[in-house]
Amino acid sequence: MDKERAGIQSVEVGFTLLQALGRAPGALMLKDLAFAAGMGAAKAHRYLVSYQRLGLVVQDGRSGHYDLGPAALHLGLAALTRLDPVQLARERLPALMEQMQHTLALAVWGNQGPTLVHWMPSPQTVVAHLRLGDVMPLLSSATGRCFAAWLPAATTAPLLQAELQQTHGADAPTAPAIAALQPLWAEVRAQGAARVEGHLLPGTAAFCAPVFDASGQLALGVLCLGPSTRFDARWQGAVHGPLSAWARQLSHDLGHAPAVQA
CATH class of the missing domain: 3.30.450.40 (GAF domain)
Structure with missing residues (x-):
């Protein structure tokens, strides 16, 4: 039972980046996003690469700032439609x-x-x-x-x-x-x-x-x-x-x- 409840720690750690973006008033630079999530920039970057592939995060090509992506929007809208x-x-x-x-x-x-x-x-x-x-x-x-x-x-x-x-x-x-x-x-x-x-x-x-x-x-x-x-x-x-x-x-x-x- 303890092993079943252990979960995947890397998923929980990486989710702090999405939470930080959700709390931010707008897109963030890598260093600011990593700081808000309480992790190093290099580690944050690895997570962000995967999140970009999934559409959870997007990066502005000119400024390099990160923001929530279309997949995050779709998940949020789906959750809202189910709320009573x-x-x-x-x-x-x-x-x-x-x-x-x-x-x-x-x-x-x-x-x-x-x-x-x-x-x-x-x-x-x-x-x-x-x-x-x-x-x-x-x-x-x-x-x-x-x-x-x-x-x-x-x-x-x-x-x-x-x-x-x-x-x-x-x-x-x-x-x-x-x-x-x-x-x-x-x-x-x-x-x-x-x-x-x-x-x-x-x-x-x-x-x-x-x-x-x-x-x-x-x-x-x-x-x-x-x-x-x-x-x-x-x-x-x-x-x-x-x-x-x-x-x-x-x-x-x-x-x-x-x-x-x-």
């Missing part, structure tokens, strides 16, 4: 539940707004009044705030307008109120998740973190909620930190590459 964000998230929720011990849910953007598509109640505390298929409000729920913060304004504006008119009256101007929400959306984006305490369900607190796909679009939101008396509602606390990390890892595995801050 919701299914992948559902498979990983049990492990998150073991860590969080609070009710979890998944939501996607539907025709009428953020819609709950999967529900995993905590074995310790069950938050009632929410069901699969429920559409969450944009203003008073963590799920709604998460989607409102990351979706294009043109997508969310009609729903925001309808919610504000329900609160302030059908004749009340909504444009100033929508504009006044920008600091809230900015805070959600800065924190990497949305938070509410008692807004939608009295005595309940919640976080919702975004999951992005390879194109950078919001694929789904992962919601964690529980009773305020037992729920850590602090930013970077026992709920927010692990939930955001889980969402970032899932985004990464869906092919999302966060924008590099200047």
Whole structure:
């Protein structure tokens, strides 16, 4: 069994070159690529010769820089077409539940707004009044705030307008109120998740973190909620930190590459 698990070390070593190219913002010189992969230039060159033959790597004839080749592109596209964000998230929720011990849910953007598509109640505390298929409000729920913060304004504006008119009256101007929400959306984006305490369900607190796909679009939101008396509602606390990390890892595995801050 140990021999079967041993694998081929040279394949694993050489793969670090492909990983380095995948992390780089563009093509790399041999010395820079070898350094990024943690190996000598001569050794890296031998691997790159084989990778060029396979189409995994290409070399610019003028600059000599190396970059990922068409075979790497085809493999990546094949993997992306087989990814189902919701299914992948559902498979990983049990492990998150073991860590969080609070009710979890998944939501996607539907025709009428953020819609709950999967529900995993905590074995310790069950938050009632929410069901699969429920559409969450944009203003008073963590799920709604998460989607409102990351979706294009043109997508969310009609729903925001309808919610504000329900609160302030059908004749009340909504444009100033929508504009006044920008600091809230900015805070959600800065924190990497949305938070509410008692807004939608009295005595309940919640976080919702975004999951992005390879194109950078919001694929789904992962919601964690529980009773305020037992729920850590602090930013970077026992709920927010692990939930955001889980969402970032899932985004990464869906092919999302966060924008590099200047």
